[in-house]
Amino acid sequence: MGKVCIITDSNSGITQKESKELGIVVIPMPFYINHVQHFEDIDMTQEQFYEALLDENTEVSTSQPSPETIMDTWREALKEYDEIVHIPMSSGISSSCATALMLAKEEEFEGKVYVVDNQRISVTQRRSVQQAKELAQRGYGAKEIHDILFRDKFQSSIYIMVDTLKYLRKGGRLTPAVAAIGMVLRIKPVLQIQGEKLDSFAKVKTIKQAKTTMLKAVRSDFEKRFSEEKMEIDIAYTQNREEAEKFKEEILQEYPDARITIDPLSLSVSCHIGPGALAIAVSNVPKELLE
Numbered sequence: 001m002g003k004v005c006i007i008t009d010s011n012s013g014i015t016q017k018e019s020k021e022l023g024i025v026v027i028p029m030p031f032y033i034n035h036v037q038h039f040e041d042i043d044m045t046q047e048q049f050y051e052a053l054l055d056e057n058t059e060v061s062t063s064q065p066s067p068e069t070i071m072d073t074w075r076e077a078l079k080e081y082d083e084i085v086h087i088p089m090s091s092g093i094s095s096s097c098a099t100a101l102m103l104a105k106e107e108e109f110e111g112k113v114y115v116v117d118n119q120r121i122s123v124t125q126r127r128s129v130q131q132a133k134e135l136a137q138r139g140y141g142a143k144e145i146h147d148i149l150f151r152d153k154f155q156s157s158i159y160i161m162v163d164t165l166k167y168l169r170k171g172g173r174l175t176p177a178v179a180a181i182g183m184v185l186r187i188k189p190v191l192q193i194q195g196e197k198l199d200s201f202a203k204v205k206t207i208k209q210a211k212t213t214m215l216k217a218v219r220s221d222f223e224k225r226f227s228e229e230k231m232e233i234d235i236a237y238t239q240n241r242e243e244a245e246k247f248k249e250e251i252l253q254e255y256p257d258a259r260i261t262i263d264p265l266s267l268s269v270s271c272h273i274g275p276g277a278l279a280i281a282v283s284n285v286p287k288e289l290l291e
Contacts, residue, residue, distance in 0.1 A: 002082025004136040007073060010040040011089040012125040013263045024133055027073055029268040030063045040267045049267050050239050050275055060271045064096035070103055074113055083142035084113045085132050089121045093198060114146035118153035121193060122269055123234035127283040134289055148286050155284035158193040159201060159217050161210035163276025190214060211247055214280045221282060231282045235262045239275035247278060
């Protein structure tokens with residue numbers, strides 16, 4: 001069996017330092033602040049990002065890696081590895097996946113690069129990357145890993161509380177009128193990602209109500225969609241680590257045996273939801289890793 005390289009993008013929340021520790025490759029997602037391009041975890045820290053984001057005059061937008069960046073990354077990896085599993089963020093949220101799928105059909109990459117559109121983003125995407133790496137270490141080939149992750153693509157959920165509607169409005173995810181009403185009423189929407197779509201799930205007014213709503217949703221998922229014993233739980237946040245730590249303790253009261261990780265959301269995601277967000281995610285463990 002040939003050597004398999006696992007590649008993802010920084011939407012997964014995996015830093016460049018962590019990528020070296022994990023033995024994977026992370027392509028940094030570009031974003032723009034006042035029309036100046038930056039690369040996540042390369043030339044801007046989380047602290048610098050939020051300082052800029054909180055300035056009312058700052059314009060923030062996101063983009064995707066160029067085709068040249070993706071192909072150059074693959075070419076470099078194929079100098080050392082025989083095959084590649086590339087895990088981009090969900091095709092339902094970014095066109096970067098479609099770009100990678102198209103490039104993988106090029107003659108030089110065909111049969112060597114397998115792009116996994118398994119509808120994951122952020123911490124669930126990170127879980128897919130970690131699972132792909134473990135499968136590779138167990139001797140699975142790139143196509144086998146692709147097929148396993150694709151098979152399980154709907155076996156995850158994310159529920160995320162957005163502290164302010166301002167950034168969803170700026171990014172065009174909400175109309176100005178709806179955002180204005182929500183901000184006056186101090187609504188904190190709870191959004192969900194199940195599969196490729198980002199949808200509204202509930203509307204609350206306090207962080208306490210949001211956490212209760214999200215925990216209830218996860219409980220329902222465990223009862224109706226997933227087996228609790230075969231799932232991993234993650235918490236993600238933007239600029240409110242203390243609240244994330246409190247949420248972890250509340251989750252552990254209900255699921256005392258859970259191994260819960262806490263990670264900041266990637267900057268390319270934070271551009272659209274702003275500071276103060278809090279999320280809980282559940283992801284399956286493939287049956288091949290339970291054996």
